[in-house]
Amino acid sequence: MNKILKKDYPRLFANIGEAIIEDSRRDHRRGSNFFTQSIVEFKPEHQEYYDIDLTPFLGTWETNTYLSDYDHGTDWDEILELRRVEKKEKTVVTTSWEPV
Secondary structure: OOEEEOOOOHHHOOOHHHHEEEEEEEEEEEOOEEEEEEEEEEOHHHHHHOOOOOHHHOEEEEEOOEEEEOOOEEOHHHOOEEEEEOOOOOOOOOOOOOOO
16 A cells, blocks of 8 residues: 555544654745645554554655644644655755865
8 A cells, every 4th residue: 555545544644743753845835834745654553542453554654735834733634645655865966166
């Protein structure tokens, strides 16, 4: 399973904000608003907080883009989809002009 929809597993999304371990994308919108995508992690020890079997959902997932706001909080109901992800290391090459 590589994609989870809220309409199919609503109880998994009930407390989704508590399962977020980091933001994967945060783009400024305006004021204190940001378009955000986050990484959610489900571990075996989280099972006690869910009334569904977490086994097929164990691992890391990325949310769809949702609006977060420092002043007004986040509407977690905007998170409707999770896609399975894994952490990979990337090398970014940059160029610059240096004095000689």
